[in-house]
Amino acid sequence: MDQAASLDTQWFDGQSPRARAVTLRLDSGELVMRVDDGERRYPLTQVRWPERRTHGQRQAELPDGGLIQHADGAEWDAWAQASGLHDSTVVGWMQSWRATVIALIGSVLFLSAAWLWGVPWLSQTLAHQVPQSLETRIGQQSLQQLDRLFLQPSGLPQQRQDELRERFASVVDSAYPQGDAPRWQLAFHASPVLGPNAFALPGGYIVMTDELVELLRDQPDAITGVLAHELGHVQHRDGLDLMVRASLVSALVGVVLGDASGFLATVPATLASQAYSRDAERRADAHAARMLHAGGIRPTVMVTFFERMLEESKRDEGPGADDESSVSLPIAIASHPDHGERIRFFREWQPDVPP
Ligand SMILES: [Zn+2]
Numbered sequence: 001m002d003q004a005a006s007l008d009t010q011w012f013d014g015q016s017p018r019a020r021a022v023t024l025r026l027d028s029g030e031l032v033m034r035v036d037d038g039e040r041r042y043p044l045t046q047v048r049w050p051e052r053r054t055h056g057q058r059q060a061e062l063p064d065g066g067l068i069q070h071a072d073g074a075e076w077d078a079w080a081q082a083s084g085l086h087d088s089t090v091v092g093w094m095q096s097w098r099a100t101v102i103a104l105i106g107s108v109l110f111l112s113a114a115w116l117w118g119v120p121w122l123s124q125t126l127a128h129q130v131p132q133s134l135e136t137r138i139g140q141q142s143l144q145q146l147d148r149l150f151l152q153p154s155g156l157p158q159q160r161q162d163e164l165r166e167r168f169a170s171v172v173d174s175a176y177p178q179g180d181a182p183r184w185q186l187a188f189h190a191s192p193v194l195g196p197n198a199f200a201l202p203g204g205y206i207v208m209t210d211e212l213v214e215l216l217r218d219q220p221d222a223i224t225g226v227l228a229h230e231l232g233h234v235q236h237r238d239g240l241d242l243m244v245r246a247s248l249v250s251a252l253v254g255v256v257l258g259d260a261s262g263f264l265a266t267v268p269a270t271l272a273s274q275a276y277s278r279d280a281e282r283r284a285d286a287h288a289a290r291m292l293h294a295g296g297i298r299p300t301v302m303v304t305f306f307e308r309m310l311e312e313s314k315r316d317e318g319p320g321a322d323d324e325s326s327v328s329l330p331i332a333i334a335s336h337p338d339h340g341e342r343i344r345f346f347r348e349w350q351p352d353v354p355p
Contacts, residue, residue, distance in 0.1 A: 005082040007070070011035065014065030024068070026083040033068075049085070050076070120277075123245035127237045132183075132203075135240055139203025142239075146207070147189070154188040154210050161188050164213065167220055168227045171295030175228075182235045186227065188213065196312055197332040200230040202240040215308050221301040225288050226333055232287025238280045278338075285342060289349045302346040306339045 004025040011022040011033065023034040031042045048061035058076035060068040070076045079085075130138075154161065165186050172181050184204040191197065196212035206227060216222045233239060276284075289299040 007079040012067045127241040136203035139201040151189040175291040175294040199332040200233040222305040228288035228291040232284030
């Protein structure tokens with residue numbers, strides 16, 4: 001007596017329209033179909049099995065053009081389960097076009113997930129593993145490159161520079177009473193191409209242009225606010241994160257295309273071509289608001305800054321504007337998007353009141 005689960009069902013041989021009664025069972029990787037005149041065997045992988053989830057009748061296509069039809073779906077599923085058919089169908093599935101499509105969709109989803117979460121997560125993690133000495137060197141190199149491209153010696157009197165630096169330093173002291181502020185170093189530079197701007201590089205190098213100091217000449221607290229925003233980027237190592245991310249993407253591209261040459265040379269330039277994420281910007285803004293508050297300055301001073309930047313950008317777009325003369329440096333504060341949202345943020349900011 002046969003111990004394997006068997007199922008009495010109907011079979012069409014593919015030539016005659018007449019259904020014939022057959023009995024099915026599985027035996028060592030094969031579908032065994034007993035017909036009145038004997039037995040037929042088909043490798044399980046060559047049978048197109050029905051979807052398990054569909055309602056109604058079940059239909060399996062045989063490699064020789066035959067068709068098995070079973071009216072009672074539940075009965076079929078019970079037999080398939082008892083026979084362990086589900087496990088073997090995976091093999092058959094791999095060979096179907098449907099599996100190819102699903103595998104393709106899976107790959108796209110995987111790559112998207114890697115892009116959306118994997119790369120940012122990995123770069124954040126790596127950015128925090130980079131030793132301080134290396135970060136400082138990367139920052140110095142980037143600064144030299146940006147210096148060659150965009151920066152000129154500052155025209156601000158030394159006394160004015162020192163004054164602004166000390167003003168910021170005292171807010172840093174108030175915001176970090178434990179003395180655990182990230183290391184920072186502030187340099188002023190003239191930059192007709194960048195215009196009113198400020199940016200932070202790995203290693204704590206913060207650059208502010210003379211043009212920005214000029215734009216905010218009557219608003220020293222707003223200057224401090226911009227520097228506090230940049231220190232937020234330093235604290236979260238956003239610049240390094242950006243470079244690591246760009247390197248990861250280049251490396252991924254290199255792996256996919258089989259050629260990674262050239263990307264190493266471009267890494268310092270990525271700072272000039274990549275933008276911080278919105279999350280990084282919001283975090284730096286929140287950092288600035290907290291620091292200003294700690295230093296006894298109302299965060300609304302930043303509203304003036306954004307309003308003037310807006311006026312400035314309108315002037316640039318106005319008639320007679322010379323496109324060649326201005327360069328957008330995405331990490332710089334001037335090119336941050338959503339001024340409206342950020343003005344609202346600083347206007348409505350409230351310190352966390354401890355319960
Ligand atoms: Zn920023």
